[in-house]
Amino acid sequence: MKSRHKRLALVAGGVAVLGIAAALILNAFQSNLVFFYSPSQVAAHEAPHDRSFRIGGLVEQGSLQRQPDGVTVRFVVTDTAKSVPVLYAGILPDLFKEGKGVVAQGKLEADGVFHAREVLAKHDENYMPPEAADALEKARKAEHESQRTLVMERAKETPK
Amino acid sequence: MLEVRDLACQRGEQPLFNGVSFDVSAGELLWVEGRNGSGKTSLLRILCGLSPAEAGTVRWRGESIHDAREALLHDTLFLAHANGLKDDLTVAENLRFDARLAGLHASAERIEAALRACGLRERRDLAVRYLSQGQRRRAALARLWMAESRKLWILDEPFAALDAESVDRLAAHLGAHLDAGGLAVLTTHQEVPLPAGRTRRLRLAH
Amino acid sequence: MLEVRDLACQRGEQPLFNGVSFDVSAGELLWVEGRNGSGKTSLLRILCGLSPAEAGTVRWRGESIHDAREALLHDTLFLAHANGLKDDLTVAENLRFDARLAGLHASAERIEAALRACGLRERRDLAVRYLSQGQRRRAALARLWMAESRKLWILDEPFAALDAESVDRLAAHLGAHLDAGGLAVLTTHQEVPLPAGRTRRLRLAH
Amino acid sequence: MALNWFKYSSPQTFYPLAGRLIPVFAVLAAVLGAVGLYIGFFVAPTDFQQGEAYRIIFIHVPAAWMSMFIYLVMAAWAALGLILNTRLSSMMATALAPTGAVMTFLALWTGSLWGKPMWGTWWAWDARMTSELILLFLYIGFMALQASIDDPRRADKAGAILALVGAVNVPIIYFSVKWWNTLHQGASISVGRSPSMASTMLLGMLVMALAYWMYSIAATLMRVRSIILERERNAQWVRDLAGAPA
Amino acid sequence: MWDAFVAVFARDVLQAWRRRADWLTSIFFFVIVVSLFPLGVGPEPALLRTMAPGVVWVAALLAAMLSLPRVFGSDFADGTLEQLVLTPHPLTVLVLAKMLAHWLLSGVPLALIAPVLGLQFGLEGGPVGVLFAALLLGTPCLSLIGGVGAALTLGVRGSGVLIALLVLPLYVPVLIFGAGAVEATVAGTGAAGHLSLLAAGLLIAIVLAPWAIAAALRIALE
Amino acid sequence: MWDAFVAVFARDVLQAWRRRADWLTSIFFFVIVVSLFPLGVGPEPALLRTMAPGVVWVAALLAAMLSLPRVFGSDFADGTLEQLVLTPHPLTVLVLAKMLAHWLLSGVPLALIAPVLGLQFGLEGGPVGVLFAALLLGTPCLSLIGGVGAALTLGVRGSGVLIALLVLPLYVPVLIFGAGAVEATVAGTGAAGHLSLLAAGLLIAIVLAPWAIAAALRIALE
Amino acid sequence: MSWGSLDEFLAMGGYATYVWGSYIVSAVVLAMEVVLLKRRHRTLRAGAGRSSQQTDNLA
Ligand code: HEM
Ligand SMILES: Nc1ncnc2c1ncn2[C@@H]1O[C@H](COP(=O)(O)OP(=O)(O)OP(=O)(O)O)[C@@H](O)[C@H]1O
Ligand SMILES: Nc1ncnc2c1ncn2[C@@H]1O[C@H](COP(=O)(O)OP(=O)(O)OP(=O)(O)O)[C@@H](O)[C@H]1O
Ligand SMILES: [Mg+2]
């Protein structure tokens, strides 16, 4: 009898502790545990200072410039709210395109330019034939320019 | 109080024993005999719930030991081939922790008395690693002198490595335990003066 | 052939024994007696050069064992409280490596014969970790059945954990060893049928 | 029905049953695989952003799904074996592990071959990939643990505990892309949202997933038959199999 | 029950004290592993500072792991484990006492020493404090998770390295969040998230690990 | 004597084969330890490349060390060590056989697998070859030096710290020259100097270590 | 979707290494698993036969 009470108390205690653990985990997702930071986070000084980190977002339309040396590129990473200019010398992945997702590793220098050492493409979970994509794009443009569905939206939402 | 029915045990691919049944009631001692490897140790471990049996039931105070494991543990003291002593602790320390853990009443005087009964008083502050083989066994056995609350003693070769004097002392103590209504199940290959009249034998033929 | 003079041994702060002297000649067995902790194991270890003595000399074939260590080792077989078996290897493997290492002649047939003599033939391919306590002791003792080249057997509690049948077998084998001109020094607390007439006793009083 | 269950939970009756089931699943796997590959290579269109490289999807996703699913099934069988002490459940757990490890390896391999052209890297230590790598180690640990315990009953129980402890990892793999922002993209298919994938692509992927599933079942049944033979090699019925063709 | 808890705990601590050489070695090992890196990698301060949290944590992982086989191994060999299982108290509670002792003797010293090592690597006050806190939260996880591995491999052929194989993958999250906490502080992004994940992991481990360990021990003794 | 050498060697190898899970896992251990560093330190390629030689060497050291207690520990516990000492053969020769077996089972596999790991860390062909050569020369040193430590730790209480103090400083040169050889190749200055120092160390260890180990074993048994 | 030619199919739009690397390794690994499983089962059946024959001989 007594030992049953003991065991019950142990189990109840265990469940309570697990509850606290769940609360802590939820709390943790309020803060930023991230593979990369968005330009908004960089602007809000949530990204690391004086240190290499990853920045993720979309390559802004029309921002890609190739430098005369042929290897160095400049582009702007944006999450539509804020944007950060990036400088990179090296091979770009095949999926690297204007308007598409990108994750760059490097350091934010004092001049406000992000000097990237590695650039990875991040794409979305949509798969469709090119014709369909074109059609979709046209329809969307016609509907409203401002309503662009953004690849990085989900990433932005995550911390919430 | 201890009822065993149709116990079977298998090790490796061969059955060790089959259909072992016996009863031990208060004040009785069961001497499990058998050649080396006949399954005595295996039987004892099944009795105190350390190993599962292939088949059969063990009942203690009328209840299966699987359902009433705690009741069994409250009443049982098991001594294995290994002594269960920490080499780095002294004899007295070993005894103290051991008793507290087992829920035995372990005041300093009782420990002192147990040590005296086992002839280890002079070694009480010596680390177990320095003891001789027989002294170690005695240290492990000292527990028996603090274990009146334990009705059922399960002892695997308790007389191993003991000198003649210690053997007699232990045999006498076993007698006292039975007198007080205790039970014991033990194995031994030696010829020892087990309490006459109250000792039953179980031979595991292999 | 084995001459011991005025041996003294100290453990901790107290002397264990002092002025122990004896001779063992070919065909003789010395039974070292004494209570637990009286220094039997310590004495045996000194005899085969594992521990140093406080004082005194041990001579084998007339030479001090410190000067002629190798000669002693060529002639000696020592069995300690511990069995000296590898848990992970099978009985046969243990025996084979052990014999080769000790420089004993270890053909497959001899190993087979030794195993049969110890009643371990059926367990020959079982890892030692699965053996029962007594079977382990037997496996350790199997060496004795391959050790005719060793004149001096030093055996610490060889009968421990053995069943009656194995005890008799070992005693008979000891007799054969003595008959062949061998020597043995052993300890035991059990009443065993040691070769009559050729057994001398040494009592370590403590 | 209940009776049936008990009947087939004995290795002796399960062995021939498995023998009869294997061809069924093997044929299903082959047919579905052929259809899936046909759809994947000849029906499904090029992807608008990844070009032909996306065709790795038809083997990456099934392997990744199976790697997680098999672990869960394995843990469930192991738990069942631990609680009910039924021999067959534990054998099923043991039989599932190597196939699970193979699936995990394939998910890692194909993922990394996919990542190089698309993301620009073979490997990144993001949550999805790291946790999938841990899954591989868990499978290997499970197998190594069981392999180093001689007594099969003990091996089963010890493995069961490890499998249960490791099961925490599976939801982490699955939800990692939701909880952290990873390099790996999110799920294309999830409950309550229409798939963000052209329907022929989706069809190809699902057919291939079914093929992998059938393959896993067939492979596991084959392995469990071997395990039954090993463990019951002294039972009379196994000896009676001697002359019979395998 | 409480009495038994204290008895187990006190015995383990006393034994460790008697064998203090053993656990001093594992602490020493920690210090040495960390100090070896500047020798191997070169003395550039920025590089060292970047590496510091990772190196300290990896060393802590390894040091915790090295002491694992002893936790139950010696009890198993000398027969005390059997006695433990045969007490009338819940085994989970006794196991918790053992793990507490293990943490006190292997985890806490690491947490205490790590700040000094962090300073040597050029970390500043803030990150060093977080390193300390993270280790204080993380090392008990290491002990508990490691305990499961140690119990599972008890009496198993070749247990030493098998433990590593079983336990290290489970250590990875602790490593990531532990090192992440320090790195986040250095980077100025705050370590709260990492630390609360570590705390959550610890709580989960406290509830689940003793159960798994107790089951594994019973199996080992069968 | 030769027969006894072979017997000891064969027994150890056979025992390891029986425990093959053990040394298979010891390779996994090595791999896992090396993979832990990117997790702790962060994934920057340049940083990883710089760290690679040091990390691989530290991991090799640990893997070798983990298996050390077993070399004599189990022989000591089960009494086979006594039997070894009581054979009429020179103990140094038997010890050498044990160490050879240990190296074959723990050192050689590491040397074989290290190049793959080096490639993962972004090292190129030349440095990877040197890494292999350096490990082939260095791991027997680790076995032999470690053997002295293992023998000294047997039985004698309170020696643990002393051993750590004695043995780890002896490991450090192996580590420095081993990692240095690879770094020198990366830097383009040639590894010949480092490698010949390693070879010299190995020869010295082969001569001195068996003697020291044999003496330590005798003491442990007294 | 139809491919212009076999070459075009094999080229996989320039991603041949990656696509075929994935597919071939997957096929080989899965096939190997099946082969090993079959072999294991076959030797076991054979072994079962042998051991029972042995007992027959003894009996
Ligand atoms: C080594 C690297 C990779 C690993 C370990 C990995 C692992 C996984 C896992 C475990 C899943 C199943 C989880 C889920 O269904 O959400 C998955 C799904 C998927 N992966 Fe990967 N992956 C890797 C690389 C890639 C790459 C490079 C791509 C594409 C460029 C990719 C595309 C996908 C897709 C499309 C899914 C299906 C998601 C869904 O529809 O649910 N993976 N991967
Ligand atoms: N895996 C196995 N395969 C075959 N036989 C096994 C296996 N494990 C144990 N055995 C056998 O089971 C028996 C166990 O016996 P147990 O230890 O109970 O004997 P015992 O009666 O206590 O003997 P002793 O008097 O020597 O202590 C031994 O004969 C042993 O050889
Ligand atoms: N450091 C020490 N301090 C005090 N006494 C010690 C120390 N080391 C050993 N001893 C004592 O020395 C004796 C060693 O005895 P030994 O092992 O030789 O006895 P034994 O005659 O073989 O006994 P048994 O019959 O029990 O095997 C024991 O009494 C032991 O308590
Ligand atoms: Mg027994």
Ligand SMILES: [Mg+2]
């Ligand atoms: Mg003695």
